[in-house]
Amino acid sequence: MADSGPSPSGAQRRARLDIDVVRHSDAWDNSGVTDAMVALAATTAFDFAPERKSEHYEVAILLADDAEIRTLNRTWRGKHAATNVLSFPADDNLSEPRPLGDVILGYETVAKEAGEQDIALTDHVCHLTIHGMLHLLGFDHDSDREAEKMEDLERRALASLGIADPYADSVVEVSP
Numbered sequence: 001m002a003d004s005g006p007s008p009s010g011a012q013r014r015a016r017l018d019i020d021v022v023r024h025s026d027a028w029d030n031s032g033v034t035d036a037m038v039a040l041a042a043t044t045a046f047d048f049a050p051e052r053k054s055e056h057y058e059v060a061i062l063l064a065d066d067a068e069i070r071t072l073n074r075t076w077r078g079k080h081a082a083t084n085v086l087s088f089p090a091d092d093n094l095s096e097p098r099p100l101g102d103v104i105l106g107y108e109t110v111a112k113e114a115g116e117q118d119i120a121l122t123d124h125v126c127h128l129t130i131h132g133m134l135h136l137l138g139f140d141h142d143s144d145r146e147a148e149k150m151e152d153l154e155r156r157a158l159a160s161l162g163i164a165d166p167y168a169d170s171v172v173e174v175s176p
Helices: 035-048 066-077 107-117 121-136 144-160
Strands: 016-023 056-064 085-089 098-106
Touching: 016 035, 035 056, 035 121, 035 144, 056 066, 056 121, 066 085, 066 098, 066 107, 085 121, 098 107, 098 121, 107 121, 121 144
Parallel strands: 016 056, 056 098
Antiparallel strands: 085 098
């Protein structure tokens, strides 16, 4: 569990985030993606999002394979395909500590996208983790205005980790 991380310059830690990284697929084992790196990306997204009311939050990040994420995508979204990231927000009426929900990454799709975009797998995983976390924190990209706001948070969070803007030169497709 990680409960600390970088804060945007000038900001103080507002709330605690407990992160549980769960590996559902052995495919991630030799990928260079560490639990600490995933937790850092999640904490960074949490720190860049606006103030939350609660003092304590929890999130689970599942490192799955395409078969598992395809099943989840079909069951919960009616889409019969693997995807790179899914976010499942928790029920808003849960008591403290407040679970935010789950972020699930599909290895084969994430690795394929990183290769096609010629970016480091670890950078792409950080981007998708931040993207998924922002969904759990109430951000979306259904309209151009919402997408701009979410992408700006993603850019700033990634920059704080030393990761290049994924939207700078090309369109990066991030599944909702």
